[in-house]
Amino acid sequence: MSKKPRLTPKQRARRKFLGSIALAAGVTGASLLGFVPVAAKRLNERLRPPGALFEEEFLAACIKCGQCVQVCPVEAIKLADLTDGFGVGVPHIEAREQACDFSCDGLQCVLACPTGALIHEVAFPSQVDMGIAKVVAPAKCLAVQGKGFKGLARGPDFKGKLRYAEIDRWHPLQVADHPYDLELCDLCVRQCPIEIQIADCAKEDEKKRESLGLVAKRQPGECPPKHAIELQPIDTGDGVKRMKPVILEGCVGCGVCEMICPVEPAVIVIDSTESREKSRGMRA
Amino acid sequence: MSRVIESLRVLLGGEPKRVAKKDLPQEVRELHEHKFSDKERIEAIRIELEHKKRKKMPEKKRRLRWAVLIAVNLLFVVSYYFDIQLLEGALTASRFAGFHMADLNSALQVMLAFKHVVINLLIGTTTIFVLWWLLGGRTFCSWVCPYHLVAEWAEMLHLKLREKGLAKDIQFDRRTRSWLWLLFAVLALATGYTVYETISPTGILSRALIYGPGVALVWVGLLLLFEIFFSRRAWCRYACPIGLTYGFVGATSPFTVHYRLPNCYHEGECRKVCLVPHVLDTVIKGKAQAMEVDIGADCTRCLRCVDACPTGALTFKYKGLGDLL
Numbered sequence: 001m002s003k004k005p006r007l008t009p010k011q012r013a014r015r016k017f018l019g020s021i022a023l024a025a026g027v028t029g030a031s032l033l034g035f036v037p038v039a040a041k042r043l044n045e046r047l048r049p050p051g052a053l054f055e056e057e058f059l060a061a062c063i064k065c066g067q068c069v070q071v072c073p074v075e076a077i078k079l080a081d082l083t084d085g086f087g088v089g090v091p092h093i094e095a096r097e098q099a100c101d102f103s104c105d106g107l108q109c110v111l112a113c114p115t116g117a118l119i120h121e122v123a124f125p126s127q128v129d130m131g132i133a134k135v136v137a138p139a140k141c142l143a144v145q146g147k148g149f150k151g152l153a154r155g156p157d158f159k160g161k162l163r164y165a166e167i168d169r170w171h172p173l174q175v176a177d178h179p180y181d182l183e184l185c186d187l188c189v190r191q192c193p194i195e196i197q198i199a200d201c202a203k204e205d206e207k208k209r210e211s212l213g214l215v216a217k218r219q220p221g222e223c224p225p226k227h228a229i230e231l232q233p234i235d236t237g238d239g240v241k242r243m244k245p246v247i248l249e250g251c252v253g254c255g256v257c258e259m260i261c262p263v264e265p266a267v268i269v270i271d272s273t274e275s276r277e278k279s280r281g282m283r284a
Numbered sequence: 285m286s287r288v289i290e291s292l293r294v295l296l297g298g299e300p301k302r303v304a305k306k307d308l309p310q311e312v313r314e315l316h317e318h319k320f321s322d323k324e325r326i327e328a329i330r331i332e333l334e335h336k337k338r339k340k341m342p343e344k345k346r347r348l349r350w351a352v353l354i355a356v357n358l359l360f361v362v363s364y365y366f367d368i369q370l371l372e373g374a375l376t377a378s379r380f381a382g383f384h385m386a387d388l389n390s391a392l393q394v395m396l397a398f399k400h401v402v403i404n405l406l407i408g409t410t411t412i413f414v415l416w417w418l419l420g421g422r423t424f425c426s427w428v429c430p431y432h433l434v435a436e437w438a439e440m441l442h443l444k445l446r447e448k449g450l451a452k453d454i455q456f457d458r459r460t461r462s463w464l465w466l467l468f469a470v471l472a473l474a475t476g477y478t479v480y481e482t483i484s485p486t487g488i489l490s491r492a493l494i495y496g497p498g499v500a501l502v503w504v505g506l507l508l509l510f511e512i513f514f515s516r517r518a519w520c521r522y523a524c525p526i527g528l529t530y531g532f533v534g535a536t537s538p539f540t541v542h543y544r545l546p547n548c549y550h551e552g553e554c555r556k557v558c559l560v561p562h563v564l565d566t567v568i569k570g571k572a573q574a575m576e577v578d579i580g581a582d583c584t585r586c587l588r589c590v591d592a593c594p595t596g597a598l599t600f601k602y603k604g605l606g607d608l609l
Contacts, residue, residue: 016455016456016457017457019454019456019457020456020457020459020460020522023456023460023518023522023523024460024463024464024467024523027464027483027523028464028467028468028471030483030503031468031471031479031480031482031483032471032479033482034477034479034482034483035475035477038477056476057398057476059397059476059477059478060394060397060398060399060476060477060478061394061397061398061400062394062478063376063377063386063387063390063391063394063405063478063481064374064376064377064390064478064481064487064491065373065374065375065376065377065378065390066373066374066491066494066495067372067373067377067378067379069495070364070369070372070373071372078495079491079495081498081499081500082482082488082498082499082500082502082503083499085482086477086478086479086481086482088481088482088488088500089374089376089481089487089488089491112372112379114373114377114379114384114386114402114404114405114408115377115394115398115402115404115405116400116402116404116405117398120402
């Protein structure tokens, strides 16, 4: 091996200068690679936690700390990996694995967010705009086929949780511990947090009216003003009782229907694309 | 004031200012001249250093610092794991017993990208600013940042490999960090994305510890490999904008490493262990401009120099507390 010629101070300075430029360019270049998943619009398909500003603003405002992750009682929120580029460390929800069922009541993730990436103006689930449920394979839907459902909605190994308020008001329970026996499958409607809340409000009103002759006073939005999903009868003329799930205006895109749907893959899924592009995290 | 300006200049990448011999204060000049007349003292130091070299003494302050660094990071992990809500979040932003805290560099990125500051972020940023001003600014780096710890381990390996000639130490211009800081600020402002957070090894490691590992660790691994084989502590020295942000905070901090010229016999042990040796320029023979010097803003207060100094010329002090420490 031949000995390298000694560099003059000038050559050394030049080499250091070029090396420094290369270092700066390398670091900046690596960071800008984060733009690739954003440019490919891959992130717009992400379901974000309640109150998330529209995607561009959300990525700017999120400080990537995961406080929302820590407060969620059903651990629905996950932080993205480096494969999300600029979205690394930003929270999202995989509804099929674990949807947001609002079992915290007070939108704890919104309260925990230190930067307002989850908009602090939302106080109740019905005000949230995460996306909207869509029935993507109606022919596979058990209700459309006129079938019931018996057993565990997602099998014995499913890790997801839901609040079954009639059993435990305060702690979410394993879906895998709750077998159903339904004459006609209505899981998406039955477990819809918005629908449950509407029913609860009606019950509360009823009780108050009976005992006091008063109507319960509430803050706007505390009780969902609009229904989110219902089953509508369909008639195919073969005498079988069939129903189809229809998504209504009150759907906030929480994903519980997607999680609970016993068909594989889910007949009903959340589409967050439109909300992510336009919505400020809440209903207008 | 001029001390602070000089310290900021060096922080930004400038070469430490040198003063001609004749312009030094007389007492300093005299001291420089007569320093080595005490042959007995110098012989004693030489023997002590040789003894140290033969029998490696544990660096006590370094161990304490590692313990603190691990404890702080573990507190995040434990708090989440056992749901005790003591320290929620990650290093980028958190809540300690309910009080907001926001990492200054992450907060800056968010403010520039989002162009809107909610009150909680302002509270968190102010809290952290005051906290780290009190604690010394870049103290964050060496006492809290998880990347600093793994980089120290990588550095140990790097030094071993260097001895065997298996690794290089490419030196970069220290101004690179200042340019990167500016570049990432402009990028956040212009693109509306917190671009730096994408590659921040501090954020990545903190989240990996708390929420579980991911692909992002590959980036941290690449940085470490680069440091091991090509350039000692490159990220912390030449690149990390977080270090510069906290350097600004620490420029006027009451907590500094303190240098006493009369005690110094210029063996240079301190500069060998230092992450940022330019802050110790003053210890080179003939360079000190005063009998006592506070070490500048880029110093991470890791106190390795204090452990390394054989003659007690380097100590740490908290202004206003006198000799209490």
